[in-house]
Amino acid sequence: MxxxxxxxxxxxxxxxxxxxxxxxxxxxxxxxxxxxxxxxxxxxxxxxxxxxxxxxxxxxxxxxxxxxxxxxxxxxxxxxxxxxxxxxxxxxxxxxxxxxxxxxxxxxxxxxxxxxxxxxxxxxxxxxxxxTPDEDKTEAFENLKILLVDDSLVSRKYLHQILDNLGIHDITEAVDGAQALNILKQQTFDLIISDYNMPNIDGREMVEYIRTHGEQATIPIMMVTSEQNKSQLAAIQSAGVSALCAKPLSYDMMKKMIEQLVFNNEF
Known part of the structure; x- marks a missing residue:
């Protein structure tokens, strides 16, 4: 095409x-x-x-x-x-x-x-x-386990579709950081993709807890956010996020970031 x-x-x-x-x-x-x-x-x-x-x-x-x-x-x-x-x-x-x-x-x-x-x-x-049929997609993508965290249903559906399109089908969703932390107590993942602005526990607080108290302290975490405040963005970076991406996030950028964070360990 x-x-x-x-x-x-x-x-x-x-x-x-x-x-x-x-x-x-x-x-x-x-x-x-x-x-x-x-x-x-x-x-x-x-x-x-x-x-x-x-x-x-x-x-x-x-x-x-x-x-x-x-x-x-x-x-x-x-x-x-x-x-x-x-x-x-x-x-x-x-x-x-x-x-x-x-x-x-x-x-x-x-x-x-x-x-x-x-x-x-x-x-x-x-x-x-x-x-492209799944069998012709990157086999490593097929084996990935992703935790998708976002309080917006529309945003989760869009990101889920992108991941599914890449051949990633083992996707667990959480509506905020609190639910994500509960899920992490029971399951392990290869990558977390999260929003920042969420109720209960936001993205920064979730990252801080994972890095200091979580059993998967080194898991790559990609924050995809529409936040524009520079001080807030700096706080997210210092919390230990692996990659900070602005919404809207293109298909190519999502694919590239997953490859870098999971397969090249660039974080």
Missing amino acids: NFSELFVLIIEPSRVQRTIIVNHLKSFGIDNIDEFSDGRSALSAIQLQTPDIVLSSMHLPDMTGTEVVKEMRGDPNLCNITFLLISSETHYRYLEPIRQSGAIAILPKPFTRKELGISLQSTLHYLIDLD
């Missing part, structure tokens, strides 16, 4: 911006493109013909990009479609749900061709792995 086989759906109210996006896509050899100026028409079209990736602006005439991806993630037929937000929006209230929903990327306006290319490449790799 290559770029020319991708089917891209664009939701952008500005004709000028749509033209810019289309020209960038065509420069990668992508010609199968549907264009919409509002969210509702786009969602109706997606039900009839499933795109490989949806590129959406944040502010649409009838809804927001956040509402578009929320409806997609809530529909079993659309929940696994990759979603890319292209927006100049910086407000936490709009962007946080996008980060939690498992967008493949958030690109600013204006964005560069290189930035778009990285996101498209990640989508391509996701689709290739999706069509």
Whole structure:
């Protein structure tokens, strides 16, 4: 599979911006493109013909990009479609749900061709792995045991899908750090993938406990978070996290981090 086989759906109210996006896509050899100026028409079209990736602006005439991806993630037929937000929006209230929903990327306006290319490449790799039978995937991935910790069901579903796509099927989920620590008393894992902001026991507190009191004190822990506060991020680093990744996390980056943390011991 290559770029020319991708089917891209664009939701952008500005004709000028749509033209810019289309020209960038065509420069990668992508010609199968549907264009919409509002969210509702786009969602109706997606039900009839499933795109490989949806590129959406944040502010649409009838809804927001956040509402578009929320409806997609809530529909079993659309929940696994990759979603890319292209927006100049910086407000936490709009962007946080996008980060939690498992967008493949958030690109600013204006964005560069290189930035778009990285996101498209990640989508391509996701689709290739999706069509690859388990027996042809990395055998080491198949044997991994992962503990996935996140209080957001939407985020857990997205991360679970990525792991499943990689050929990792032994996945245990926890809704917060407290539940994760209880599970760790009973089971061993090869890797923990966790959010930071969670009720009861957050990601930093969980990491600190594992490193100082846990029976698996050296287990690699990857923190995937939308936290923007620099002092909070520094505290997470000092707690002993193995890798700190920002949401949204692309498919390629997730695969690369798992390979580094588990197989190369780079933490």
